Amino acid sequence: MYGLNGKLLRINLTENAISEEDIPEQLLKEYLGGRGLASRYLYDEVGPGVDPLGPDNRLIFFTGLVTGTVSPSASRYSVVAKSPLTGIWAQSSSGGRWGVDLKASGFDGILFEGKAEKPVYLQIDEGEAKLLDAGDVWGKNVTDTSAIIKKAAGEKYNVACIGIAGENLVRYAAIMNDLHRAVGRCGLGAVMGSKNLKAVAVRGKQKIKIAHPEEFKETAKMQLELLNESILGAGLQGYGTNLVLDMVNNCGGLPTRNWQTGVFDRVDDVNGTALTDTVLEEAVGCFACPIKCGRKTKIKNGQYAGKEGEGPEYETVGTFGPMCGVSDIEAITMAGYLCNDYGLDTISCGSSIAFAMECFEKGVLTPQKTGGLPIEFGDAEIIINLVHKIARREGVGNLLAEGTRVMAADLGGGSERYAMNVKGLELACYDSRAAKITGLAFATANRGGDHITAYVQGPTFLASPFLVIDDSEIRDPLEENPKEALIVKELEDALAVFDSAGSCKFMGMALDAREWCEIIRTLTGWKFDVEEFRKVGERIYNLERAFNVREGLTREDDTLPKRLLEDPLPEGPAQGHVNNIEPLLDQYYEFRDWDGTTGKPTAEKLKSLDLGFLVRDLCGGQQGV
Ligand code: SF4
16 A cells, blocks of 8 residues: 555553554545544544543544655644534644654554543554553643653654643643644544543654655655745745734734724734744744744743743734734743643634633623633733633633633623634634635534635635636625635635645645645555545545534534624724625535535435435435435
8 A cells, every 4th residue: 555554543442452453445545544534434433412522432543645755744644533612523633743653653543432441641663552551641731741751652752642721621622742733623632631541652664655756756846846936935934824914904804802803903013023023933844844834932021031832823823912902922922832731722712711801891701700800801911821720620711611602601691692603613813704705614614613624714815726716706805706605615625635635734725636636646556636636525525514414513503603794893994894694605505515404415415425325314314305
């Protein structure tokens, strides 16, 4: 087999049992590894109604086809489970080099089931796996856990682990690898904590077999050349992802004070230039990545001076900064460091704090409930205080650890109107009232309100080499154009391929579908053309949708928070705008060939994607929907 090892490691934590399974080549061809293949295992093994934090949930790590090859930015692995934050299908991916080391250990993926009696960690060395006692590291955060395991096992081990946020089942806890890289979204760290699984340490030297090595090297060279020509690489290397903060603010779509407005008046204190001038030490990247969008940073001024780490990237700045009304870049950087060490998703964490600030402002969250703590917009110290409390589930932190959907249900008082999540997942920092296409992408993303499922954050990233239509006529971000529905659908499918193949989306977007097919063909030897590329992406997307439909999700769930639908932006270039999602959704379902009333994929669509086995689950054995 080329590209992958064809091996899955299955760990039954309840039984303390380890076994190896061959992965059928047909499954690899249909799902490419990573997100797609992990989702197939999840669909098959986690039936409807399973408790995300119970032993019957699965936690599935999977590398992709290109992970660990010389293809630039081929560093990524995915983790898939049912989410404790949203209650539906969940996936998150991470770079660094942990996924590369997992593949080099001889396995493409690891599937955890059950729950260990006491805390354990998994150690894999060159195809040999064992479960070890994690008593020494339980109760420790990411930095200490990694250091202790490396000291015991050897420096060559690479560690993915949870901090105490995962142990405490914070619903948006992350899994961290290489200290600073996060499987951030959807609370997969809490699933790991619920299984009493503290860490996975891997090492190995196995080489990846390539079907056409010379041709594959040529495709990698071509990728590098394309990247060198694109402004994406230079911009990201210079300023990191925070590059986009000025652009989003200039469009009037930078969520500020919990999305009460889209313009932040102190943007110069927190933008890419500010970050570079204050805390940046050097640009750093994942395995084999020439882009290096990561930031190695050190705080030089103020009360956190001397602290160092990586980040913050754009979403961290956006959520702890403008969304909380905070312009103190040192405090924002510190909040990011703490999230990395506790193992917390910065988007959901910052959003939960911003939501608490608005609830406090409106009197819905009272001083009695906060333990006398004033939680006010603009207070940089309170965000640091709350990150500690959330990770430890201390005081009001116990409420914030549940995420905005549960917080709103608990607090009442109409607060669900400004709980800024879709399907329970907190939205990233792009106000869709200022970029209508983003609203549709938030509403339809399979893991909930997500910005990188379709990657259409307003006009800046609208163009894509994968589009089958001319996008030049829909450049006005404020217009709700039905053609946007096709763009969202096409990008959701294409990006499902990148996540499954193990490529970073930044690199993936620099190539077109034909170039991607060449990478897969030369790596695996499979016949793989553009038609197959599209079919694989659509298959994966429909399978994930089927998981959610089986959990009871309907068209009514494909919507946006009321604030985006009903409250016009009060100022800036998008002043007066709201989202009008329904006509776009009608169009989207038509392009998807999903039933316009229920939101279910039709039996014909499923069969055309070789997903006929889903028809009975979704359609009750009938051929219609
Ligand atoms: S572009 Fe950034 S996230 Fe992507 S592989 Fe490179 S360093 Fe990692």
